[in-house]
Amino acid sequence: MSTIKRLRRITGEQIPEKERQARADQISDLRRRVETVMSRRPHTATAHPPIPRGRAADLSDMVQGEELENAYGRFFVAHSFHSASSYHGRRCISEISALDMNAAALLANRPDLSRFQCGDALFLDTETTGLSGGTGTFVFLIGIGWFDNETFVTKQIFARDFSEERASLKFLTDIVKEKRFLVTFNGKVFDVGLLTTRFILNRLPDPLSGFPHLDLLYPSRRLLGHRLDNSRLSTLESEVLEFRREDDLPASEIPMRYFNWLRKRDPRLMVDVFEHNRLDVMSMAALAVHLAEMTKCDPESEQTGHHDLLAVTRFLLDRGYHTDAKKLLDSLINSEHTMIALEARKKLSLMHKRDGRWNEAIRIWETMLKDDPENVFAAEELAKWFEHRAHDFHGAINIVSGILKSSRLSILERDALIHRLCRLKNRTEYTNTE
Secondary structure (H helix, E strand, O other): OOHHHHHHHHHOOOOOHHHHHHHHHHHHHHHHHHHHHHHHOOOOOOOOOOOOOOOOOOHHHOOOEEEEEEOOEEEEEEEEEEOOOOEEOOEEHHHHOOOOHHHHHHHHOOHHHHHOOHHHEEEEEEEEOOOOOOOOOOEEEEEEEEEEOOEEEEEEEEOOOHHHHHHHHHHHHHHHOOOOEEEEOOOOOOHHHHHHHHHHHOOOOOOOOOOOEEEOHHHHHHHHHHHOOOOOHHHHHHHHHOOOOOOOOOHHHHHHHHHHHHHHOOOHHHHHHHHHHHHHHHHHHHHHHHHHHHOOOOOOOOOOOHHHHHHHHHHHHHHOOHHHHHHHHHHHOOOOOHHHHHHHHHHHHHHHHHOOOHHHHHHHHHHHHHHOOOOHHHHHHHHHHHHHHOOOHHHHHHHHHHHOOOOOOOHHHHHHHHHHHHHHHHHHHHHHHO
8 A cells, every 4th residue: 555545544535536436447447357367267167967855965976886894994986897899099998908918018127027917907096185295195096997808997995084094995905916016107106105105104014015016107208208298197198099088177176176075075076086087097008008019119000100119219228128129220220201210220330339240330331421421420430440440540531531521510529530530640650650
């Protein structure tokens, strides 16, 4: 408040009519702006069936499931079943149920997974009261899924309040005992760590400790990150699986939905949370199959472009699968994409060099220089071969002198080549004096 307005309030002086009118106009203008902004907001409210009259609302009115009870108390479990002919985005459930376990072992970097079957997998995703983790974060919904032959089963274990946590965790333990490995998306960092904390706080044995684990986030980044803005599950769903969610509840709103549920016990608050979690579990299963197929090294696949194949090659090399990587590189050195062909030739030539296959390596370097006489990599590698393997210093000097004429050299590259040229000339003079 300005000094003049304060003095008017103290003295009781009336505000001039012009100022009063200007203030009223300003308020009206602000109201119109707010109404305009609010009218542009999309209406995302989900229509829910009416609650039968004459009784209190029950969660089973809105979510397919039932209340269960074990030695530690009661809790709620929702369930759904997806037949072999149904689809999740571009993926049919029957395709998803045919997960290649050798590929899954590669994705997880765990050879022991190859001994298991697809039905041994437990897909898991949690919803919590916060994203920061720690002992204060409560896991109120645990979504799990698995294959029963070609049917995909999902169950969602819901602790309707804090007192039902122990019973919910015991139910999860019973399910885990029937499976042999875990599949999550960012579960190593988030979901499993939180569940371990909750098991400890409830003085229950942790069934996930030492459990074989395939976390899909890491291979997704390596295999698909080159063509996506980010590696969130929602992005992978839309861009890779071609699955679009309608009126999906943002993950950031889920904790508040649960807190409102605790206050009001209105099941309509939780319907969208259950659906969001169920779709997450389904998407993990579809994504696992998609990533597994990418690693099968099929250059003729219409589903995998050359950029993806190059990403697969890098992934295979990191995992130590050099033979499979070499096959892919052989198919990419003649790619119509110039940059892909260059990188494939570079990687393949270095593999040949490491294996002592000098003729194959030299052939690639010479081809690279023929296609681009200013290719610094190929020139340096050939100069090294002339100097260290063939002991042909004059041949190396010719290569280095030729590439130094390039206008594309960086300062560092030029300095390194000049240093190499001086050393070669010194070695030539020393050899001649002998």
